[in-house]
Structures are given as structure tokens and as C-alpha cells.
Amino acid sequence: MKDEIIINQLVEYIKEERYNQAVMIDGDWGSGKTYFVKEKLLKKLENEIPEKKIYYISLYGASSPNEVINEIYTAMFGEIIARKLGEKKSIALQKGISFTSKLIATGMKYFNIDTNDLPDLSDIKDVKESIIVFDDLERCEIEINKVLGMINNLVEHNDVRIILVANQKEIGRMSFSRELSSKFQVALNEKIILDEKNSDKQQNNKGYTREQLFNRTEQLFAEDILYKKVKEKLIGLTIRYESNLQDIFVSVVKKYIKDDEVERYLLDKKQMIVNLFESKRHYNIRTLIFSLIAFEKIYKIVDAIIFEPKVYIENEIERVLKYIIISSIHIKSGKTPYSWQNCSSKSGIIYYDRNNIVDSAVYGYKFVDEYLLQCKLDIQEISDVITNDENEEKSSNESKELENSLQYKKLYSWWELEDEEIEQILLIILGELEQLKYSPMYFKEMIVTLMQLDHHGFECIEYNKYVELMIIKLEKYEGTLRRDNFEVLSDNEEFIEKYNNIAKKLLEFIDNKEQGEKKEDNGFLVKRQCWDEKFQMECINRKDRYISDNKFFCYIEPTKFIEQLQEAKVCEINHFVLGVKSVYSFSNLNEFFKADITNLKKIINQIDIEKMSDGKKTRKIALEKLIGELNEALKSIEEPMY
Numbered sequence: 001m002k003d004e005i006i007i008n009q010l011v012e013y014i015k016e017e018r019y020n021q022a023v024m025i026d027g028d029w030g031s032g033k034t035y036f037v038k039e040k041l042l043k044k045l046e047n048e049i050p051e052k053k054i055y056y057i058s059l060y061g062a063s064s065p066n067e068v069i070n071e072i073y074t075a076m077f078g079e080i081i082a083r084k085l086g087e088k089k090s091i092a093l094q095k096g097i098s099f100t101s102k103l104i105a106t107g108m109k110y111f112n113i114d115t116n117d118l119p120d121l122s123d124i125k126d127v128k129e130s131i132i133v134f135d136d137l138e139r140c141e142i143e144i145n146k147v148l149g150m151i152n153n154l155v156e157h158n159d160v161r162i163i164l165v166a167n168q169k170e171i172g173r174m175s176f177s178r179e180l181s182s183k184f185q186v187a188l189n190e191k192i193i194l195d196e197k198n199s200d201k202q203q204n205n206k207g208y209t210r211e212q213l214f215n216r217t218e219q220l221f222a223e224d225i226l227y228k229k230v231k232e233k234l235i236g237l238t239i240r241y242e243s244n245l246q247d248i249f250v251s252v253v254k255k256y257i258k259d260d261e262v263e264r265y266l267l268d269k270k271q272m273i274v275n276l277f278e279s280k281r282h283y284n285i286r287t288l289i290f291s292l293i294a295f296e297k298i299y300k301i302v303d304a305i306i307f308e309p310k311v312y313i314e315n316e317i318e319r320v321l322k323y324i325i326i327s328s329i330h331i332k333s334g335k336t337p338y339s340w341q342n343c344s345s346k347s348g349i350i351y352y353d354r355n356n357i358v359d360s361a362v363y364g365y366k367f368v369d370e371y372l373l374q375c376k377l378d379i380q381e382i383s384d385v386i387t388n389d390e391n392e393e394k395s396s397n398e399s400k401e402l403e404n405s406l407q408y409k410k411l412y413s414w415w416e417l418e419d420e421e422i423e424q425i426l427l428i429i430l431g432e433l434e435q436l437k438y439s440p441m442y443f444k445e446m447i448v449t450l451m452q453l454d455h456h457g458f459e460c461i462e463y464n465k466y467v468e469l470m471i472i473k474l475e476k477y478e479g480t481l482r483r484d485n486f487e488v489l490s491d492n493e494e495f496i497e498k499y500n501n502i503a504k505k506l507l508e509f510i511d512n513k514e515q516g517e518k519k520e521d522n523g524f525l526v527k528r529q530c531w532d533e534k535f536q537m538e539c540i541n542r543k544d545r546y547i548s549d550n551k552f553f554c555y556i557e558p559t560k561f562i563e564q565l566q567e568a569k570v571c572e573i574n575h576f577v578l579g580v581k582s583v584y585s586f587s588n589l590n591e592f593f594k595a596d597i598t599n600l601k602k603i604i605n606q607i608d609i610e611k612m613s614d615g616k617k618t619r620k621i622a623l624e625k626l627i628g629e630l631n632e633a634l635k636s637i638e639e640p641m642y
Contacts, residue, residue, distance in 0.1 A: 055130060451498065576626065
């Protein structure tokens with residue numbers, strides 16, 4: 001039901017004097033019950049029934065009836081204290097907002113208020129014909145039957161209209177853990193059969209598992225035994241509340257978002273956000289608030305990035321918002337967040353749902369998950385990730401403009417096409433691949449689309465044909481190829497394994513080409529003419545890249561190096577040693593440079609100091625330094641330090 005319908009129903013029920021039972025507003029945690037009561041219901045009741053005083057009482061953590069009475073007392077006489085203090089000097093004590101009895105006592109003493117000024121609670125006339133809202137009933141630590149009994153007295157003897165707000169399925173759970181050992185003893189009684197159809201009797205007389213014991217105990221004691229009977233007598237109307245995000249979205253944004261620009265943006269994106277929540281069947285207002293506040297933090301950082309044209313940043317902001325919503329829902333639903341630990345990418349298409357890997361693709365950001373999980377915000381890292389994405393997006397869009405007539409784009413919504421049309425498009429795509437019309441940036445998503453079609457029963461998918469044509473394009477491609485642009489990100493190992501098997505030749509080609517480019521780029525390592533004053537600085541500048549690649553001496557071909565070493569001057573050898581030191585300059589080399597072991601051993605074994613020094617003292621010293629440095633590096637790589 002819409003909020004307005006519920007409110008009207010509650011108002012009519014409370015106005016009807018012939019009803020003398022309480023009203024229950026039942027809803028899941030996070031469904032927005034409290035927000036609905038405070039922001040809408042109380043205001044409506046004040047306008048529609050001005051003759052009745054309204055008191056809002058939270059029972060959260062209340063451990064004795066006296067605490068509840070104190071809360072009622074506090075709420076009832078707030079106005080009296082406010083009048084005593086005077087309009088201008090008093091704290092703004094709003095009707096319907098409870099405050100602790102300790103605050104009352106302190107305030108009375110400080111402002112010299114005599115307790116005789118306040119009516120005795122036993123003279124209950126002031127509470128008669130009022131409306132009391134008791135929230136968080138399930139979080140009350142008093143036995144639920146005692147609480148309801150006390151509330152029943154208010155209803156029957158004092159003409160008080162009661163509205164209870166609770167998550168009914170959690171009622172009684174606060175007291176579940178008390179005297180748990182005694183409850184276990186009862187649950188172990190084999191004569192108690194909880195469900196004849198699905199009995200969890202001991203199997204082979206071996207006893208109950210821990211989980212079975214807890215399940216039996218919970219079924220017996222999670223809800224107080226007399227609750228249902230007391231409820232039938234006390235509660236006349238139960239309304240199931242589920243938040244309507246369409247109705248409350250605007251008020252939530254206006255209440256929790258501080259920045260005017262972000263507020264306007266979110267209001268403009270209302271329907272997209274609501275649709276995301278509804279598509280996930282997630283209606284928890286706390287999740288909505290959590291995600292909107294997170295977006296506000298990140299929005300200002302992304303929006304400040306300078307990139308032309310501005311539309312790219314605008315599109316990126318929307319994509320960030322979408323991922324914040326989806327990741328927030330995922331996390332708040334108790335699911336394991338996507339793990340970025342085992343991939344070098346910090347953004348990209350991820351497949352976050354293990355149970356629906358094919359259809360769960362979303363563009364994700366590592367920095368979003370770091371903020372949602374750790375409240376970590378690295379402005380420079382966010383800027384670098386977004387700028388890199390924008391450059392790739394811009395390059396891709398420029399390619400797409402040239403490829404506007406290509407057939408693959410028709411498969412973006414393949415589920416809306418007829419089977420025959422899809423099969424015809426696939427044939428045309430093969431022809432377009434033969435004509436080298438596609439940018440390599442399409443290849444990954446093209447393979448994933450083929451996997452989706454295969455998953456849904458299309459039998460015309462011949463992966464090898466597509467991959468072979470893709471490799472022909474890569475052979476003639478002059479741009480930079482990065483492996484991570486062709487890798488899929490997912491927690492589902494089966495999905496990754498299948499993709500890697502399909503794209504195996506493609507990935508191998510990219511690895512070989514990348515390796516060849518890196519060897520060419522690192523050719524200075526085996527050219528003694530480069531072993532000069534600038535050599536050490538060149539190594540330092542490339543150090544992060546070597547660490548990222550997990551390779552350094554792997555780029556040095558041993559035979560060529562030995563040839564150059566034999567011709568090198570003393571100063572050239574010394575410069576080379578300094579360069580090696582600058583790269584192998586930390587203790588845990590084994591974590592990064594295991595690939596270097598083979599080349600290091602070959603080079604060490606081929607260096608004959610006596611022969612190469614040819615009796616020259618300074619040359620011998622330089623070669624000994626080199627051997628010593630290489631042996632030290634090899635030892636650190638092979639024998640990690642702890």
C-alpha cells in the first residue's frame with residue numbers, strides 16, 4: 001500500500017472511538033517504518049486529531065517496565081518543563097520526541113523546577129485519550145508478554161490509542177540467548193517433534209549437529225510462547241509496511257544530502273536509482289541512505305576532474321552512481337563483496353553474482369568498494385582511474401563512430417531479437433572480422449556475448465573462427481595492446497576458466513607481442529654504450545614497471561650480455577652495477593623477481609673473472625663487484641628473508 005493509504009487507514013482507525021485495540025505497523029528492519037512514522041504519520045495525526053496529545057517512545061534496549069514508564073513520563077511532561085523555562089530560554093522540546101529521565105532530573109535541578117510542579121504519573125488523567133507510538137518493540141529486552149501486558153493496561157483502562165511499530169518476525173529474539181544452556185536441554189528432548197513431515201530426529205542415535213540444535217532451540221524459544229495469544233487480544237489491526245522508494249526518495253535526499261549540487265543531481269536520477277533497487281528487490285531505506293551519502297563523498301572528487309569534452313565526466317559520474325547503488329545493495333544484503341586483490345585493474349566490467357554470472361555484468365570501481373567497506377578515499381587514485389577510463393572511452397567512441405555501421409552493436413540487446421535474426425547477424429560479423437573492421441577493444445565483450453548466446457542454447461557458436469580472425473587483426477594492429485583489456489574480472493573461477501580457454505590463443509598472442517615490445521624497450525640493458533651516467537637513473541625510472549611485470553633480468557639475454565661485458569670499460573661495468581643495485585634494492589625480492597632466476601644463473605656461470613679481467617686490476621675489481629651483486633640478488637630471490 002502507498003504511504004497515503006496507510007496513513008488514512010490509521011487515522012480512521014484511531015478516530016473511531018468504538019475500537020479499543022492497538023494498531024501494529026509491521027515491517028522488516030530497514031524498511032523505513034521509523035522514517036515513515038516520524039516524517040509522515042505523526043505530522044498527519046497532529047493535523048487530523050489536534051485534540052489528542054501524541055507521544056513517540058522508542059523501546060530500543062529497554063530492560064525493565066520502569067524504563068518504559070520513565071520514557072512515557074518524559075514525553076508527557078516535556079511541554080510542562082518547556083513552559084517552566086520560558087519560550088526564549090528553553091530548549092526546543094518538540095512534542096512527540098522522547099528524552100531520558102536523567103535529562104529531566106538534571107534540567108529540573110539546574111533550572112530550579114520543583115517536582116510538585118509536575119503531576120504524579122499515578123494520576124493518569126493526563127495520559128488519557130492520548131496517542132502513544134511505541135517503536136522498536138522487537139528490540140525491547142523485557143519479556144514481550146510483560147511489555148504487551150503493560151501496554152494493554154493503557155489501552156483498556158486509560159483510553160490510550162496505541163500504535164506499535166515492530167519487525168514481528170524478530171519479536172522475542174532479544175531474550176533468546178538468555179539461559180541458553182537450559183533451553184538446549186529442553187531442545188534435546190527427543191519426545192518434542194517440531195515438524196512431523198520434516199522431523200530432525202537424531203539420525204542413527206548419534207545426536208544433533210550444532211546447527212540442528214540451534215534450529216530446534218530457536219523454533220521453541222525465539223518467540224515467547226504466549227505472544228500470539230496476547231497479540232490477538234491487544235492488537236486489532238496489523239498493517240504490513242514496505243517502503244515505497246518512489247514516495248520517499250525526494251524526502252530522503254533532501255534530509256541526508258548536504259550539497260545542493262549533489263541533491264539536484266540525485267533528484268534528476270531518481271528513477272534510475274529507484275529502478276536499480278526494485279530490480280534487485282531491495283527496499284531497505286538504510287541501504288538507500290548509505291549509498292546516497294557515499295555518492296555525495298565521491299561525486300565532488302569525480303566532478304572536479306578536468307576532461308574534455310565534459311560529457312565523458314558526466315557519463316562517468318552516472319556509471320559511478322550505478323555501481324555505488326549495486327555494490328551497496330550487494331554488501332548490505334550480506335553477500336561477499338567483489339574481490340579486487342587478485343587483479344591489476346582498478347576498474348572495469350566485473351561479474352559479481354556467482355549464481356548468475358552471465359547476466360550480472362556491471363562496470364565496477366575498486367575505489368568505490370574501498371570507500372564502502374573501509375571509508376578510504378584516495379583523491380589522486382580516483383582521478384587517475386577516471387582519467388584512464390575516459391581516455392579509453394574516448395578512444396573507443398572515436399573507433400565506434402568509424403564502425404557505426406557494424407552489425408555487432410545489434411547484439412547489445414540480443415534477447416529482443418528473433419533467433420533467426422541473431423544467427424544471420426553472427427554470419428555478418430564473421431565477414432566484418434575478415435575485413436578487419438573491428439577494433440581490438442571489441443574483442444573481449446564480443447567473446448562474452450558469444451558465451452551468453454551459448455549459455456542460452458544457441459548452437460551456432462564456433463569460438464575458434466572468431467578468435468582466429470581476431471588474431472589476424474591483432475597482427476596488423478599498430479596500437480598498444482594490454483593484456484588486462486582482454487581479461488574478464490569475476491569471482492567465479494569456472495566462468496574465468498571457460499573464457500580463458502576460449503580466448504587462449506588471443507591472450508597468448510598479446511603476451512608474446514607485449515613481451516617482444518618490452519624486450520625491445522629494455523634493449524638498453526644489453527648495450528654497453530648505454531652503461532653511462534644516465535644508466536642508473538634509467539633503471540630507477542623503470543623500477544616500478546619491473547616490479548609490476550615481476551621481471552628485470554628476464555629482459556637481459558645472457559649471450560648478448562656476456563658479449564657486451566667482454567668489451568665493456570671499467571666505468572661502464574661500474575655504472576651497470578649501480579643500475580642493478582637500484583632495482584634489486586629491497587629485501588623481499590622473492591615476491592617479485594622469481595622469473596629472473598634462470599638468466600641470473602646463466603650470466604653468473606658464464607662470467608670468468610680471470611679471463612675477462614686479463615690481468616687488469618681495476619677491471620677485476622669491477623667484475624668482482626658485479627658477480628657479488630648478482631649473487632646477492634639471486635640469494636635473496638631464492639631464499640626469502642623472514
